[in-house]
Amino acid sequence: MTGEQDASLTQPLRLYRDLAEWYPLLTPAGDYAEVAACYRSLFEAHCAHPPRTLLDLGSGAGHNATHLKAGFACTLVDLEPAMLAQSRRINPECEHLQGDMRSIRLGRAFGCVLVHDAVVYMTSRTDLARAVGTAFAHTAPGGVAIFQPDFVSETFEPGTESGGSDAGGRGLRYIEWRWIPKSATEMYVSDMAYLLKDVDDDARVIHERHFMGLFPRAVWLQLIAAAGFEPRVVSQEHGSYSDTGHEVFLGLRPVEVGVS
Numbered sequence: 001m002t003g004e005q006d007a008s009l010t011q012p013l014r015l016y017r018d019l020a021e022w023y024p025l026l027t028p029a030g031d032y033a034e035v036a037a038c039y040r041s042l043f044e045a046h047c048a049h050p051p052r053t054l055l056d057l058g059s060g061a062g063h064n065a066t067h068l069k070a071g072f073a074c075t076l077v078d079l080e081p082a083m084l085a086q087s088r089r090i091n092p093e094c095e096h097l098q099g100d101m102r103s104i105r106l107g108r109a110f111g112c113v114l115v116h117d118a119v120v121y122m123t124s125r126t127d128l129a130r131a132v133g134t135a136f137a138h139t140a141p142g143g144v145a146i147f148q149p150d151f152v153s154e155t156f157e158p159g160t161e162s163g164g165s166d167a168g169g170r171g172l173r174y175i176e177w178r179w180i181p182k183s184a185t186e187m188y189v190s191d192m193a194y195l196l197k198d199v200d201d202d203a204r205v206i207h208e209r210h211f212m213g214l215f216p217r218a219v220w221l222q223l224i225a226a227a228g229f230e231p232r233v234v235s236q237e238h239g240s241y242s243d244t245g246h247e248v249f250l251g252l253r254p255v256e257v258g259v260s
């Protein structure tokens with residue numbers, strides 16, 4: 001099974017729809033401080049000009065944006081209106097737009113483009129190439145795009161993770177179980193169980209399956225180059241964000257000849 005072959009992998013996920021208001025309990029915004037600081041310094045180090053604008057593709061609840069908006073004017077794009085609503089609540093000063101990272105075209109360019117963990121929902125090389133193409137179309141000459149998959153094929157380890165938090169009298173705990181289906185190529189499954197405890201102390205359990213793309217490092221670099229970027233890869237450890245090993249891909253959009 002590949003994402004190319006299975007159209008059902010365009011998944012309407014409850015976590016980003018009717019359960020979106022629980023999302024901040026799954027990964028609270030504070031957990032993104034360290035990773036956002038890392039992205040900020042990568043942008044500053046690699047942009048040809050001091051960057052002022054940032055486009056976040058797959059911005060979710062806007063948790064990265066809470067830490068980046070002090071330094072950049074942020075435009076946040078997500079597929080799901082319920083996630084954009086979560087982000088608007090905490091980032092009212094940011095521009096929010098509904099759209100698909102594979103196809104959206106805003107007709108303007110940004111100094112920085114961030115494609116964070118939402119990129120894992122690209123379950124085929126075709127979709128991944130389209131998302132990278134969207135990033136390129138919105139990166140200004142001399143600007144930089146960052147792509148952050150949870151894993152590349154070379155670093156994937158099956159396993160489980162658990163976590164969650166409490167706020168406003170409610171609580172969420174989750175277990176994530178990651179594994180590769182026998183028939184899969186370039187894809188893994190993340191089986192998520194959410195235990196939701198409401199203000200009245202009633203609890204319910206919900207399971208849903210997320211299908212996620214898993215591509216070799218060389219494919220990432222090749223697709224980033226094919227879009228028109230100069231590709232780079234850097235290794236980062238984001239201690240408080242996740243215990244998975246992260247590799248960060250950069251796409252540097254060359255400064256156009258004759259343009260200062």
Ligand SMILES: C[S@@+](CC[C@H](N)C(=O)[O-])C[C@H]1O[C@@H](n2cnc3c(N)ncnc32)[C@H](O)[C@@H]1O
Pocket residue numbers: 016032057058059060061062063064065077078079080083099100101102116117118119121
């Ligand atoms: C894990 S959340 C992202 C959290 C985000 N990094 C933050 O700072 O809050 C994943 C998001 O990807 C979005 N998503 C999935 N496929 C997408 C697509 N094709 N285009 C845009 N957003 C997408 C989902 O709607 C969801 O909000």
